[in-house]
Amino acid sequence: MPETQKSAAPASRSAASAVANRLHPLTILQQVISSLPALGVLLLPFLTTGADLEAWGNLVPAVAYGVIALPLFVVRYLRFRYWITSSEIVIHSGVFKRQHRSIPVERVQNVQIIHPFLPRLLGMAKVKVETAGGGSTEGTLEYVSTAxxxxxxxxxxAFQRERAAAPAAEASAREEEAAEAEHAEASREETALREETLYDMSLxxxxLSGAFRFSLALLAVIFGGLQYAGFDDPRELAPYFEGGPLRALAEGARASPVFAAALTVAVVCLLGWVTGIVLNVNRYYGFRLWREEGDAGDAGSGPNGxxxxxxxxxxxxxxxTVSEGTIPLAKVQAVLLRTNPLMRLFGWFALKVQTMGVxxxxxxxxxxxxxxxxxxxLAQxxxxxxxxxxxxxxxxxxxxxxTIRYTWALAALVATAGFLGGWLLAGTRLFWHGAYWGLLAWPLAPxxxxxxxxCMGYALTSEGLLVQRGVLRQRTWLLPTDRQQVFYATASLFQRRLxxxxxxxxxxGASGGTAAPEVIDLPAGExxxxxxxxxxxxxxxxxxxx
Structure with missing residues (x-):
């Protein structure tokens, strides 16, 4: 079998001699349970259509799952090993393509612990290791015990603090293994003394934060299920509500397509709002933020001393799914305040930071x-x-x-709708004239x-540059002077004319994109x-x- 090696540094001798660690044995059970929904989709035609020839054909993928996937889970578990030493994290993984990965301890920025629902019931957690300057997770242990x-x-x-205070000499594998438990216990005691809770988010x-968000996740599932069940028109659901308290709504939907469309929009908005609340509760329930100060002997200081x-x-x-993570303040490159018009109306904001290696x-x-x-x-x-x-x-x-850009975009939409409408609705006509009604939206452009x-603006302060942008998603960036790397001013053909x-x-760590901290359309001299x-x-x- 081919073997590849991805290493950020040469593997140490201590890693080779240390005792290898396995993932939690229940990882196999978790993988099997997680794959059952996909297996159910494969078996659904067989269970619903009866034992005809086509149904037996649908059973073939399910048999292949049992023959190939289940043994693969076991082999993958047996082939996975990891070591934690005072100098590096070493991970060996892969079945058909072996991968050896070495992550230097001093480059680790964040060790994130995630507790998905099912693994949490089984006493397991996922560990993700992120490094400074990396654009993705360098190593994942899926899953180990919570302890x-x-x-x-x-x-x-503990090893990072030790290496930052003074470079330690190489120790034997037995000494490192004994020191790990001692360092871990000492770290727990020291951390408890240095922790300062900054923010506890009540239920x-x-x-309330979910009420300001809108999600289409549940709607996609519902309408996908309705399509699968054969309900292509929302009015076809009316007979199922005629005998209940929603009878008047059902009769109105069957009698009037306009009322049916309005009712559908209202239901979509309500479900989107409720879904936003549910997803937000699932994501931020029990949110707690705390700060851990560095050791007095740690080298280095933060920005501006x-x-x-x-x-x-x-x-x-x-x-x-319970997630735990770390944000080293020395790695923070920019601070970002976010809100939207509705949140801003009631005085609510969110705070984010831009970092390296996340x-x-x-x-x-x-x-x-x-x-x-x-x-x-908190930003202070x-x-x-x-x-x-x-x-x-x-x-x-x-x-x-x-305004000119929006006008051209509206004209393109009207033209596209007209030609498509002429082809689909008007038969032989080249252009569907009903598309011209879309031009009534032009006053929205200016x-x-x-x-x-x-919503656009900027400010120069003693700390750096602040940039404000966005209508629906309003953002305010703080770009500290000591974190700035590249400075430039650009002018397109149309900007030069003006x-x-x-x-x-x-x-x-800047991701760029349409939401970049740009100061757009300044006078050239300014x-x-x-x-x-x-x-x-x-x-x-x-x-x-x-």
């Missing part, structure tokens, strides 16, 4: 839902943050540019462009001046540090 997961995280933290707030160099934020959240978008939620004052106070524990009451505006010409302008530029600052000003501040900051 083993806590031991792994405590051991990694009332968890439910703050004691954040070795301090970390820890969080725990979840109902069916899987996905490199953004982690610090506070999912809190009052503006609470969010700003991460970075000095001074949010002004008013931001400097961009050029009003951005309204004109956005209105939305004006709202977009009102004397405009876009100012952009890049930081480590953009160039701000660019020089930001770069001078950056050079002066590091000149002082040197």
């Amino acid at each position: 083993e997961a806590e031991r792994i995280r405590a051991a990694v933290r 009332r707030r968890v439910v 703050s004691p954040n160099g070795s301090a970390k934020l820890h969080y725990r959240r979840g109902l069916l 899987e996905g978008t490199n953004q982690q939620t610090v506070v999912p839902f809190a009052r503006r004052g609470e969010v700003l106070a 524990r991460i970075r000095p943050l001074d949010v002004p009451e008013a931001f400097s505006p961009v050029s009003r010409l951005t309204i004109r540019r956005a 209105g939305w462009a004006w709202l977009r302008y009102r 004397g405009l530029k876009t100012l952009y600052l890049d930081t480590a 953009a160039d001046h701000r660019l020089r000003q930001l770069y001078d501040r950056f050079q002066k900051h590091f000149a002082i540090d040197d």
Whole structure:
């Protein structure tokens, strides 16, 4: 069998001689139970259509599952090994393609412990190891016992503190193995003394935060099931409600297609709102955020001389799946405040941070839902943050540019609807003239462009640059001076004709995309001046540090 090796550093001798650890034995049972829904889908035609020839054909994949998948679960479990030493985490895995992975302890940024519902019932947890600068999880242990997961995280933290204080000489495998348990126990005691709870989210707030969110997850399942059951028209469900308290609604839906459409929209909105609450409760139930200070002897300090160099934020959240994670404050690259028009109306905000080496978008939620004052106070524990009451505006010409773009987009939609309608509805006619009614939406273009302008702005503070953007998803970024990496101003062909530029600052871990912290459509002279000003501040900051 082919064998590959992925290693961030050469494997140490201690790892080779240490006793190998296996995953929890019930991992096999968990994998079997998790695969049962897919097996049920394979068997459903056989169970519902009877024992005809076609049904027996549907049974073949289920037999293949038992012959191939079940033994594969066992072999995969037997071939998985991992070691935790004072210098690295070593993982050996793979059946057909062997993979040896070595993760240096000093590069580990986050050891996340996740407790999905079924593994939690079986006393197991998933451990995800994330490193600084990595765009995805470097190592996953799926699953180990809950006590083993806590031991792994405590051991990694203890070894990191030990290596940060003074490089330790190589020890024998037996000495390392004995030291692991001692370090883990000492870490638990020290952590309890240094922990400071920053935010506890009550159940009332968890439910309330869900009320400001809308999800289509449950709707997709419901309508998918209705399609599978043969209900293509919502009015076909009316007979099932004629004998109950919803009889009047059922009769109205059968009598009027317009009423049926309005009722469908209302039900969709209600289910989307309820689904948002349920999913939010499942995700943030029991949310707790606490701060752990670094050891007094730890080397390094945080930005601007703050004691954040070795301090970390820890969080725990979840109902069916309980997640625990760590955010090293020294790795925070930017601070992000998020809200939406409805949340802002009632004074609610969320706080996120952008870090290096986190899987996905490199953004982690610090506070999912809190009052503006609470969010700003907690942000001060991460970075000095001074949010002004008013931001400097961009050029009003951005309204004109956005209106033109929205007009062209609306025209393209009307043209597409007209040609498709002419082909599908009007038979031989080239264009469906009913599409012209879509042009009545044009007044929304300048209105939305004006709202977009009102939500855009920037501010220069002693800490860095603040950028504000977004109408439905309103974001405010803080880009600290000491975290800025690339400075540039760009101008498209249309911006050059109007004397405009876009100012952009890049930081480590930035994901870019449509929600990037750009100052769009500044007057060209102002953009160039701000660019020089930001770069001078950056050079002066590091000149002082040197």
